[in-house]
Amino acid sequence: MRDFLEQLTGATEFMPHGYCLVWDPALLWLHAGSDVVTGLAYLLIAAMLFFLVAKRRDLPFFWLFLLFGVFILACGLTHFFAAWTIYVPSYWEEGLVKAVTALISIVTALLLFPLLPKLLILPNLSRSLEENKRLNRELEHQIETLRKSEERFRSLVNASYDAIVIADAQGNILSVNGATEKMFGYGEKELEGKPLTILMPERYWESHRLSLKNFVVSDLAPHTGKAFAFAGRRKDGSEFPLELNVSIWVSEGEVNFGAVIRDVTERTRLETETFNAQQRFKTLVDSLDALVYVADFETHELLFVNRYGREIWGEIAGQICWQALQTGQTGPCAFCTNDRLLDKEGRPTGVHVWEFQNTANNQWYECRDQAIEWTDGRYVRMEVATNITARKRADQEKAELETQIRTTQKMEAIGTLAGGIAHDFNNILVPIIAYTDMVMATEVPGSANWQNLQEVYKAANRAKELVKQILTFSREREHEICPVQIVPVVKESLKLLKASLPSTIEITQRLEAEGVTILADPTQIHQIVMNLCTNAYHAMRDKGGLMEVTLSQVEIGSGDSLDRRLLPGSYLVLTVSDTGPGMDQATMERIFDPYFTTRKHGEGTGLGLAVVLGIVKKYGGDIRVYSEPGQGASFQVYFPVLGKAEEGLSSILSTAPVTGDERLLLVDDEPQIVDSMQKMLEFHGYHVTAKTSSVEALEVFRLSPEGFDLVITDQTMPYMTGDQLVLELKKIRPDIPVVLCTGFSLVMDEAKAKALGIDAFLLKPVLRKEMSETIRRVLDTGKNGR
Secondary structure (H helix, E strand, C coil): CCCHHHHHHHHHCCCCCHHHHHCCCCHHHHHHHHHHHHHHHHHHHHHHHHHHHHHHHCCCCHHHHHHHHHHHHHHHHHHHHHHHHHHHHHHHHHHHHHHHHHHHHHHHHHHHHHHHHHHHHHCCCHHHHHHHHHHHHHHHHHHHHHHHHHHHHHHHHHHCCCCCEECCCCCCCEECCCHHHHHHHCCCCCCCCCCHHHCCCCCHHHHHHHHHHHHHCCCCCCCCCCCCEEEECCCCCCCEEEEEEEEEEEEEEEEEEEEEEEEEEHHHHHHHHHHHHHHHHHHHHHHHEEEEEEECCCCCCCEEECCCCCCCCHHCCEEEEHHCCCCCCCCCCCCCCCHHHCCCCCEECCCCEEEECCCCCEEEEEEEEEECCCCCCEEEEEEEEEECCCHHHHHHHHHHHHHHHHHHHHHHHHHHHHHHHHHHHEEECCCCHHHHHHHHHCCCCCCCHHHHHHHHHHHHHHHHHHHHHHHHHHHCCCCCCCEEEEEHHHHHHHHHCCCCCCCCEEEEEECCCCCCCEEEEEHHHHHHHHHHHHHHHHHHCCEEEEEEEEEEEEEECCCCCCCCCCEEEEEEEEEEEEECCCCHHHHHCCCCCEEECCCCCCCCCCCHHHHHHHHHHHHHCEEEEECCCCEEEEEEEEEEEEEECCCCCHHHHHHHCCCCCCCEEEEECCHHHHHHHHHHHHHHHEEEECCCCCHHHHHHHHHHHCCCEEEEEECCCCEEEEEHHHHHHHHCCCCCEEEEEECCCCCHHHHHHHHHCCEEEEEECCCHHHHHHHHHHHHHHHHHHC
């Protein structure tokens, strides 16, 4: 092989161009080797340019690089043919290659010429290197800045009280901050690579997978940047409420999720407590039986109204208070308290309490207004208005009742005074009546002395009846219905009335029912007369007039249309007429209604005629009214007649005295009464032991209980009253008959006397006939009982 190679290298037979190269083998191989190596270099350069263009189409003038590659490739082929033709005479092929190379060279030159200005402005290499260094420095600076920023970000993330979790598209945790580990109870790096479901209760796993899938395939813009209420699960399995904010980004073609998690356990607790407190407050405010509302100081807008207000005024929150709560208002209420609830510095002044009558429902309210701080920090007016209409009415009734009580107290005082006067007057009348009666018994009936004494006796008897009326007026007791002659009561009432009426009122009376009796209470008859006459006076007090009072007896038949309300029979009619302005039909239909009155406020209660009608109805009677406007009024009161009194003063004087010879113990603290009654009793044949001291009388009776057949005692005495004396006497001798006499007593009446075992109860002054008959009846009853 070595010989072959040496022969080859030294041969010249295969070198048609040998003569061109002086047939020097070394020279020949020099050219052939150089062309081959150059051709290979050109081919390599062309390949590198083609590769550069394929990879860097972004380079400017990349097509020029491609053209250069073709040009260099052609040049390389030319060198290959130069070496080839040394050994092989392929001159046409070599010429064609050179022609192509020349063509490419011309095209390249022609294309390069217009690009020369652009190529000239390209930076030179040194400047590019400097710029590259500068850019590298800036890049390093930015990287360092980014590193520091990342460190700050990590510090900030790790310092956050909120948990921050970053996860990939599959829901696996990439990184967490320290707050996450602390919040969920995991150790450092323990959560990395774990699924997000490890941080949530199992009941959310399925919905989480679906949500994660939707997040990846759908538009996430509506879901990011919003807070979601969620529940977290700690490592120990406990759950807690949390608030979740989700974000998403794409890094290196991968979708990543970020979540900011806040533990809202405390906030939820506070919100729950706040909600419960608000509910309690709302329940409390809505349960109040009062209007509670809040209004703006400036606009008067109602910001809150409780249930009480909504039930009465409707849903008025948002409306203007003076428009919603009142009627007829064209602006803020004149009584508005806004200017009183804040001082000059704008600070609350406290609670302002006031009362007013609402114009919408005419109810009275007690209002408590004050300035409070509203939820937005401004001051508003809060009012608590309690309905006090019932209290107002009660206060008015209380005031009227207090007036009535004061009147009653004055009447009680007058009654007590009248009772004391009547008691003293009785003590005066007792001896007058007793002595007059005894002296008349010794005189010849019809003689001058007898007639004079009869007038004295009549006057004393009238005084006795007057005292009885005074005592009836002063006595505190229930009304007792008994036979009563109405004429004397009417006369006495008119006498009292005349003294109090002005001279412009003229009173005429015509009383034609002398001796006629009815079942009634004298005090109530007096009340009826006074009430009717007072009404007549009020009707005429401005212009004066005539008041006429008549009393007559009428018969009501079964067919009388007057009054199908009255039973047929005899009635006593009391008529009170006046010449006042009269009444229309509407007024007449209401005059008996309770509290209806035509008088001015404070002049009457409207109860007078209602009470009168009630009294008359109770007696079985009725009232008839006649009136026309301008014609005055006439009231007719009908009382059923009981009968006609048969006993008069003459019958009393003509009755034969009742006598006896029994032994009597007489006790009274008034010496005059004791003397007159002792003589009167002795005049009737009785043996009398008289004492002016109840204590002495008891001692006398104790010494000789069987020495007396009957005891007559006064009630009001010093040291020992009559009822006390009776009790002591009964202890000594239970069967001793007792007659109790009294002129005035608040503690003793006939019923109480009977309860004490007293046999008879008499009111002073006692007539001789009444006393003698009572003694005889008691003594005879006792004897018959034994």
